[in-house]
Amino acid sequence: AAVVAPKMTAHCIDVGQGDATLLEFPCGAVLIDAGAADEGRIADLTDYLTAFFARRTDLNNTIEAVYITHNHIDHTRALKAVVGGFTVKRYFDNGQLTGTGTGNPNWVRKNSPADRRPGVIREIVDADVVAVANHAGLTDADIDPLTCSACDPRIVILSGRHDDDPDWSSEELDNKNNHSLVIRVDFDQSSFLFTGDLEEPAIETLVARYEETDRLDTDVYHVGHHGSHNGTTAELLEAVTPEIAVISMGAPSCGCFGAVA
DSSP states (O other): OOOOOSSOEEEEOOOSSSOOEEEEETTEEEEEOOOOSSGGGHHHHHHHHHHHHHHOGGGTTEESEEEOSSOOHHHHTTHHHHHHHSEEOEEEEOOOOSSTTOHHHHHHHHTSOTTTSOSEEEEOBHHHHHTSGGGOOBOOTTTSOOOBTTBOOEEEEEEOBOOSOOSOOHHHHHOGGGGOOEEEEEETTEEEEEOTTOOHHHHHHHHHHTTTSSTTOOSEEEOGGGGOTTSOOHHHHHHHOOSEEEOOOOOOTTOSSOOOO
8 A cells, every 4th residue: 555644755865966856745746856967867866756656656656746946957857757757747947948958848848758748838937926916926726736635735936037137147147047946835834945046146136025025934945056155145044044954966076074965
């Protein structure tokens, strides 16, 4: 018989220098990012998912939604293998489809077999997030697809692709990291924040947007940009006030501390 988690479980999967987080709920699962450090690490993610579904047979090898925070290779390298090996009902990214890391997102749209292609494919632009009243964040039945019988997980997108210049430099606007989806997940009394690879100018924009709200105030912070110096600021930490921080990263070349993923 399947082993059904009574609560939410966050699986921060070790894929080396990359991101992949599986969120498990009593009635389903979603995946945030499908990265891998290199081609050899793709199997680390797919093998983990295979073992997960062998335990959760009730889910029928189905991922309710995959959210790619941004289309860089360390967030998308395993995407084709995930869509090809499991049923993915919904797919979200920021719609930036040129440059490194975009091959698999383009494949999902154009070349994935019809019987494997997600039924919903959406690009999240920041203008749609901003248009929501009271800075509540963007959500609907596809972005937040799970309603379990004993609980109701809540998934909200707090930032998307910036088509309008938020008063950044041209270099900052061209940097795909700054267009990362920011995702908040709430389950019962616990909350998680994923900021992708946002860098300082986009973090400043994010914090300013929500400074009069508690939307960034979460219990678990998936540390931005793999722990890089430009992926977290003091102002962001003051807004988030996390109890737990998780860093997904490869082993540092200096060898001064171990990898956490």
